[in-house]
Amino acid sequence: MPKSFIQTFLNNYITASIIAIVALLLGISIGSQSIPFSSIWETLLHHTFHTPTNVPTAISQIIVSIRLPRVVLAFLVGAALALAGVAFQGLLKNVLADPYTIGVSSGAAVGAVIVFFFQLHLSFLGRFTLPIVSIMFALVTLLFVLLFARLAERNMGIETIVLIGIIMNAFFGSVISLMVAFSGEELRQVISWLMGSVAMRGWSYVSLFVPFFIVGSLGLFTHIRELNAFSFGERTAANIGVHVLRKKLWILLSASLLTGAAVAVSGTIGFVGLVIPHMTRLICGANHRKLLPLSFLYGGAFLVLADVVARTIVAPRELPIGVITSLIGAPLFAMLLFKSLKRKTG
Amino acid sequence: MIDVKDVSYQYGEKQVLHHISFTVHEGEFFGILGPNGSGKTTLMKLLSRELPLQQGNIVVCGQHIETYKPKQYAKLIATLPQHIDVSFGYTVKEMVELGRYPYQSTFFPKWTEEDDQVVDEALRCVTLAHKQHVLLEQLSGGERQRAALARALAQQPRVLLLDEPTNHMDVAQQFKLLNLLKQSKLTVVAIFHDINIASLYCDRLLFLRDGKVVACGTPRQLLNESMIESVFDTCMKRHEHPVLPKPLVTFVPFLEQPIKDVLWHVTQHENMVVIETMKPFKVLSSALVGGGMRWATTFVNRHVSLDYRCDDAEQEMIEFLRQQGFDEQWTVGMMTAVDIRDVVFTSAYEPVRFFVAVTAGVGNAVDSANAWRRADAVASPGTINTFVFIDGHLSEAAFVQALMTVTEAKTKALYDKQVVDTQTHTIATGTSTDCTVIAASQQGTYYEYAGTITAIGKQLARFVYEATQMAIDRYNERKGENR
Numbered sequence: 001m002p003k004s005f006i007q008t009f010l011n012n013y014i015t016a017s018i019i020a021i022v023a024l025l026l027g028i029s030i031g032s033q034s035i036p037f038s039s040i041w042e043t044l045l046h047h048t049f050h051t052p053t054n055v056p057t058a059i060s061q062i063i064v065s066i067r068l069p070r071v072v073l074a075f076l077v078g079a080a081l082a083l084a085g086v087a088f089q090g091l092l093k094n095v096l097a098d099p100y101t102i103g104v105s106s107g108a109a110v111g112a113v114i115v116f117f118f119q120l121h122l123s124f125l126g127r128f129t130l131p132i133v134s135i136m137f138a139l140v141t142l143l144f145v146l147l148f149a150r151l152a153e154r155n156m157g158i159e160t161i162v163l164i165g166i167i168m169n170a171f172f173g174s175v176i177s178l179m180v181a182f183s184g185e186e187l188r189q190v191i192s193w194l195m196g197s198v199a200m201r202g203w204s205y206v207s208l209f210v211p212f213f214i215v216g217s218l219g220l221f222t223h224i225r226e227l228n229a230f231s232f233g234e235r236t237a238a239n240i241g242v243h244v245l246r247k248k249l250w251i252l253l254s255a256s257l258l259t260g261a262a263v264a265v266s267g268t269i270g271f272v273g274l275v276i277p278h279m280t281r282l283i284c285g286a287n288h289r290k291l292l293p294l295s296f297l298y299g300g301a302f303l304v305l306a307d308v309v310a311r312t313i314v315a316p317r318e319l320p321i322g323v324i325t326s327l328i329g330a331p332l333f334a335m336l337l338f339k340s341l342k343r344k345t346g
Numbered sequence: 347m348i349d350v351k352d353v354s355y356q357y358g359e360k361q362v363l364h365h366i367s368f369t370v371h372e373g374e375f376f377g378i379l380g381p382n383g384s385g386k387t388t389l390m391k392l393l394s395r396e397l398p399l400q401q402g403n404i405v406v407c408g409q410h411i412e413t414y415k416p417k418q419y420a421k422l423i424a425t426l427p428q429h430i431d432v433s434f435g436y437t438v439k440e441m442v443e444l445g446r447y448p449y450q451s452t453f454f455p456k457w458t459e460e461d462d463q464v465v466d467e468a469l470r471c472v473t474l475a476h477k478q479h480v481l482l483e484q485l486s487g488g489e490r491q492r493a494a495l496a497r498a499l500a501q502q503p504r505v506l507l508l509d510e511p512t513n514h515m516d517v518a519q520q521f522k523l524l525n526l527l528k529q530s531k532l533t534v535v536a537i538f539h540d541i542n543i544a545s546l547y548c549d550r551l552l553f554l555r556d557g558k559v560v561a562c563g564t565p566r567q568l569l570n571e572s573m574i575e576s577v578f579d580t581c582m583k584r585h586e587h588p589v590l591p592k593p594l595v596t597f598v599p600f601l602e603q604p605i606k607d608v609l610w611h612v613t614q615h616e617n618m619v620v621i622e623t624m625k626p627f628k629v630l631s632s633a634l635v636g637g638g639m640r641w642a643t644t645f646v647n648r649h650v651s652l653d654y655r656c657d658d659a660e661q662e663m664i665e666f667l668r669q670q671g672f673d674e675q676w677t678v679g680m681m682t683a684v685d686i687r688d689v690v691f692t693s694a695y696e697p698v699r700f701f702v703a704v705t706a707g708v709g710n711a712v713d714s715a716n717a718w719r720r721a722d723a724v725a726s727p728g729t730i731n732t733f734v735f736i737d738g739h740l741s742e743a744a745f746v747q748a749l750m751t752v753t754e755a756k757t758k759a760l761y762d763k764q765v766v767d768t769q770t771h772t773i774a775t776g777t778s779t780d781c782t783v784i785a786a787s788q789q790g791t792y793y794e795y796a797g798t799i800t801a802i803g804k805q806l807a808r809f810v811y812e813a814t815q816m817a818i819d820r821y822n823e824r825k826g827e828n829r
Contacts, residue, residue, distance in 0.1 A: 126804075225450070225455060228444060232431050232444065235396060239427075240424075240501060241419065241501075243416045286436070
């Protein structure tokens with residue numbers, strides 16, 4: 001199959017980086033107050049190298065305290081979800097797997113809601129209580145999903161995982177509704193948070209997220225060869241000398257880390273981990289050596305742009321970002337499911 | 347190299363392997379055979395460590411199998427599974443590169459020049475170098491299998507484990523793959539379904555049945571009829587490969603009802619005698635068309651003139667047979683310069699039904715003992731053609747003995763008729779272009795031997811002797827008439 005011009009053009013780190021930077025700049029520039037690129041550039045230089053600037057303080061304030069943390073968070077969350085999606089898909093050999101569709105995001109959300117509901121504050125964790133509880137819930141959910149899938153069907157069919165995702169989402173959804181009902185007013189805001197949002201988070205959320213993001217990403221980027229091996233099945237992986245159980249745990253842990261932390265700071269944003277790996281695979285093929293870094297860049301750029309759309313489409317109000325990603329992701333999900341079922345039945 | 351000692355395995359309550367022991371030597375091509383459910387694949391999975399050992403010991407390269415780390419083991423043993431898991435979106439080369447995994451360090455994996463060379467070499471070895479950048483999903487089944495083999499080779503293992511490696515492959519692909527493995531000089535342990543392929547390629551075989559070792563040894567030792575029957579519950583006959591010193595087996599799917607009434611039918615034409623049988627006969631002959639061992643239903647003794655000369659007599663004969671409406675695949679055809687009207691037929695019913703037809707011309711009589719004194723080299727027609735049909739089941743040895751018996755009887759007939767080799771002036775033993783056909787219906791009584799002193803041999807010799815004498819008499823008479 002000859003590659004189209006667009007595929008060749010996008011299959012390249014430089015292009016991907018430029019797209020990511022442009023997305024970030026657009027994310028900062030567009031909003032109720034439109035800011036030209038030049039001002040953004042000047043402000044950024046001013047804040048890093050203390051170069052002189054003509055940008056009014058109000059604008060510079062908007063850039064540094066509001067827009068910049070927002071786009072950075074959106075970028076990191078998008079990248080994290082895309083990486084987690086790649087990992088789940090590689091490990092489960094299933095293109096339909098992503099943190100949202102298999103229910104891991106919902107699990108993490110339950111963790112986060114529990115933290116809010118009981119006002120949990122574990123002193124030795126400090127403000128990291130929220131992400132760590134979310135991550136633990138993500139990991140437990142993931143292990144449960146895997147166990148369940150294996151029990152249900154030894155050869156883990158592509159639909160099995162989808163059904164399990166439905167069960168998980170339904171169950172965790174009602175758990176959250178229950179907690180919201182019990183709590184009265186205070187958790188109302190949780191509902192909009194659940195739809196996913198990167199608004200009004202500020203730098204504190206970025207700093208909350210970054211450590212987990214770094215560890216999780218490193219965990220996946222050091223397992224590129226194993227992810228490739230798992231794509232050929234666990235048996236093959238074992239045959240070529242992969243320590244299957246240990247490596248699998250590492251990858252699952254890293255993916256849970258990314259998912260759990262992302263949910264903790266931005267709620268459940270669906271389908272990023274499905275859309276981005278799928279598109280990236282069309283561009284660069286399935287080899288994780290390229291798939292992982294490109295998904296990282298495109299995932300980040302995608303969520304920044306999705307956020308721009310979410311806050312401009314019905315301005316001055318904002319849509320939850322999850323609405324936008326689901327609008328794009330759900331039809332693609334349907335298409336992939338249809339395609340894989342068709343391949344199965346011939 | 348690989349020492350399997352007293353290995354048993356059970357899935358839950360079900361015991362699938364019972365005290366299996368065997369040894370595979372370095373450089374050996376070792377085949378594992380057995381009916382379905384005999385435990386072959388379980389044994390293979392134990393060797394590849396896909397299943398944990400439950401009972402017994404497996405030692406590979408002097409070390410217990412479970413003491414190896416995954417990467418160490420992958421450098422030692424590579425597995426080519428029966429079903430290749432193919433991941434969409436990978437190229438052939440990317441798949442083969444995975445084979446280098448055990449050679450790279452965990453924390454700072456570095457792709458070296460050597461890795462590149464090994465991958466290239468593996469791709470070249472399976473002749474997929476030209477397709478290295480093609481996506482796996484665009485390959486045929488056989489090519490995928492070869493790509494998987496290249497990945498296994500890239501592991502630079504000392505042992506290759508194969509589970510029915512040639513499943514889903516066409517004949518050419520099968521032999522390509524196996525030749526490749528044979529040339530690789532690796533130690534190969536493989537499960538085979540096809541007994542003959544196993545015989546062609548394996549140095550030694552292991553027969554499993556119901557999770558137990560039935561036998562272990564060379565194909566020549568193991569491929570005998572009773573052994574195959576006891577392992578596979580199938581009736582088979584053993585024979586030899588026509589070119590290689592390897593035994594082969596053939597299935598006997600069903601046995602035909604023996605024919606009791608008329609078995610052969612003779613028609614005499616102006617230029618040929620045709621004997622047609624009601625069922626195919628197994629034939630050993632020195633005939634021009636259909637010589638050697640074969641099955642035939644039609645036997646043609648064709649008259650040609652004394653000055654018949656043809657560069658490609660066989661082709662000319664085949665065309666002649668076709669013109670007469672015979673299928674040369676089922677025909678044994680020979681020529682004679684003798685007048686076909688002088689053919690002699692005799693038949694008998696003791697100890698079995700048999701039938702002899704002889705045409706004799708002794709113009710080119712030769713004394714084989716003194717033939718080296720003769721100067722001529724080219725044979726011309728003028729022949730004693732002998733046909734023997736036996737309604738019995740002859741072993742291969744019996745065929746050869748019948749041929750000897752018939753030849754000796756013919757020679758004695760010539761001796762008693764004082765037929766002289768005109769060049770050496772000694773008594774002839776035959777002519778330069780004699781032809782003999784031994785045909786047996788392969789039904790009824792089984793004859794292991796047919797030598798001159800066996801019941802069947804005695805009668806054969808007697809009737810051939812008499813018929814030959816009579817044919818020589820007729821030949822001489824006709825020569826006298828013509829003079």
